[in-house]
Amino acid sequence: MSALNIIILAAGKGTRMVSTLPKVLHTVAGKPILQHVIDKARALLPQKIIVVYGFGGEHVKHAIAGDDLIWVEQAEQLGTGHAVQQALPYLTDQGQTLILLGDVPLLQVADCQQMLTQAASHLVVQTFIKQDPTGYGRIIRNATNEVTAIVEHKDANSEQRNIQEVNTGIMAMPNHYLKHWISLINNQNAQGEYYLTDIIGLSVQQQLPVYAHLVQDEWAVTGINSKQDLVNIERVAQQRQAQALLAQGVTLLDDQRIDIRGTLTCGKDVSIDINCVFIGDVTLEDGVSIGPHCVIQQAHIGKDTHIEAFSHINQASVGPASHIGPYARLRPGAQLASHTHIGNFVEIKNATIGNGSKVNHLSYVGDASVGADVNIGAGTITCNYDGANKHRTVIEDQVFVGSDTQLIAPVTVGRGATIAAGSTITKDVPADSLTLCRAREQRSITGWKRPQKVKPQSNKHQ
Ligand code: UD1
Numbered sequence: 001m002s003a004l005n006i007i008i009l010a011a012g013k014g015t016r017m018v019s020t021l022p023k024v025l026h027t028v029a030g031k032p033i034l035q036h037v038i039d040k041a042r043a044l045l046p047q048k049i050i051v052v053y054g055f056g057g058e059h060v061k062h063a064i065a066g067d068d069l070i071w072v073e074q075a076e077q078l079g080t081g082h083a084v085q086q087a088l089p090y091l092t093d094q095g096q097t098l099i100l101l102g103d104v105p106l107l108q109v110a111d112c113q114q115m116l117t118q119a120a121s122h123l124v125v126q127t128f129i130k131q132d133p134t135g136y137g138r139i140i141r142n143a144t145n146e147v148t149a150i151v152e153h154k155d156a157n158s159e160q161r162n163i164q165e166v167n168t169g170i171m172a173m174p175n176h177y178l179k180h181w182i183s184l185i186n187n188q189n190a191q192g193e194y195y196l197t198d199i200i201g202l203s204v205q206q207q208l209p210v211y212a213h214l215v216q217d218e219w220a221v222t223g224i225n226s227k228q229d230l231v232n233i234e235r236v237a238q239q240r241q242a243q244a245l246l247a248q249g250v251t252l253l254d255d256q257r258i259d260i261r262g263t264l265t266c267g268k269d270v271s272i273d274i275n276c277v278f279i280g281d282v283t284l285e286d287g288v289s290i291g292p293h294c295v296i297q298q299a300h301i302g303k304d305t306h307i308e309a310f311s312h313i314n315q316a317s318v319g320p321a322s323h324i325g326p327y328a329r330l331r332p333g334a335q336l337a338s339h340t341h342i343g344n345f346v347e348i349k350n351a352t353i354g355n356g357s358k359v360n361h362l363s364y365v366g367d368a369s370v371g372a373d374v375n376i377g378a379g380t381i382t383c384n385y386d387g388a389n390k391h392r393t394v395i396e397d398q399v400f401v402g403s404d405t406q407l408i409a410p411v412t413v414g415r416g417a418t419i420a421a422g423s424t425i426t427k428d429v430p431a432d433s434l435t436l437c438r439a440r441e442q443r444s445i446t447g448w449k450r451p452q453k454v455k456p457q458s459n460k461h462q
Pocket residue numbers: 009010011012013052074076077078079080081082083101102103135136137138150152166167168169194195196197223
């Protein structure tokens with residue numbers, strides 16, 4: 001195939017989004033709309049990708065990564081033809097150009113590939129049969145069904161407005177023709193804009209047939225103009241991701257109630273209950289089950305691990321055969337080895353937990369190294385922060401920490417040590433010992449009475 005150039009038109013304002021964020025930066029499935037288009041463009045292995053930007057330009061450039069992108073500003077939005085004109089100086093002399101719209105995130109790479117087979121020598125326009133074609137450019141065909149023109153809705157007569165075949169906005173053509181045709185278009189039309197669509201008529205005038213590539217999937221040609229469009233596309237994108245998981249053998253308790261805002265990689269026999277949200281790159285190995293209402297972000301969950309309801313995991317990893325939650329919170333830097341148990345209302349941050357260790361109830365373990373086969377009792381807190389600096393707690397293998405213990409870091413608890421419940425540990429604890437740190441005496445006062453509530457005096461006879 002000859003050299004491929006791709007122009008992405010993304011200069012439109014997107015007024016109907018009613019937002020200060022440029023339209024193409026709103027996200028679908030956790031990724032900016034324009035990023036979807038760029039990723040699909042990259043899949044076509046082009047020589048160049050030129051993005052025409054306008055409104056919110058600097059913001060858009062910063063939000064979208066890629067040294068391979070050529071950014072071209074269209075300071076004033078004078079129409080799609082004018083937008084393409086801005087990109088012309090960057091096109092290769094030979095080869096072909098594919099024009100994409102920056103607000104159509106679900107476009108199909110396969111459709112573009114098919115168009116490109118004809119676009120080495122001809123102009124190819126992508127079309128779609130729209131039940132309600134209002135607002136779209138209509139595809140005009142002659143008696144022998146050849147495409148002769150595109151007429152914009154505002155310029156169309158009533159007969160033309162009945163045509164349901166519309167221009168999706170995606171086109172491909174040889175570069176030398178594109179350069180020539182763009183130099184010939186003008187803005188003498190109902191909107192006073194330079195219409196890219198005028199190149200169809202110019203090709204026909206020059207006896208060069210125009211091909212139409214009719215697309216069946218409506219979502220592949222749907223642009224986003226409003227928050228309603230955005231949520232419609234979001235649901236379709238989510239539905240498709242759920243279908244892909246099901247096809248691959250993942251059990252979803254409800255394919256309508258899962259949200260993947262990034263890349264979710266699943267092994268065999270993974271099961272996901274309702275209303276879970278996966279953000280960024282998440283891997284669930286074979287046999288993992290996720291309970292309802294979990295939020296899991298940038299995480300790796302090992303084989304046969306169960307995450308129970310309402311757990312929140314962010315930038316953390318969990319080893320195999322572990323049991324997390326319900327109501328567990330694993331924060332950045334939590335690294336759990338195999339066969340660990342993290343129970344309800346337990347928060348783990350920047351801490352390693354060794355094989356077979358358990359933190360089952362109401363605890364905070366932060367900036368800590370916890371060895372293997374450790375049992376941390378209910379309500380234990382690693383006091384890692386002195387108000388200015390963070391300090392580490394080290395708990396060696398086979399330690400037993402009694403309930404309601406505070407470990408004032410920096411502190412090390414030696415291997416096999418036991419700490420009695422209710423202790424405040426401020427010094428290192430020797431291995432294989434029992435350490436207690438409580439108020440010295442336990443007193444009982446017999447006959448002591450609880451205070452009684454004093455009834456307010458009634459003043460209704462005053
Ligand atoms: C355009 C097509 C119409 C087609 C429809 C499909 C023209 C003249 N009309 O109409 O045939 O059915 O798309 O959605 O091409 N843009 C710029 N700079 C501009 C104007 C637009 O970059 O000066 C970009 C927009 O950001 C958008 C795309 O081009 O991504 C289409 O622009 P839009 O204003 O939506 O064109 P329509 O009038 O809807």
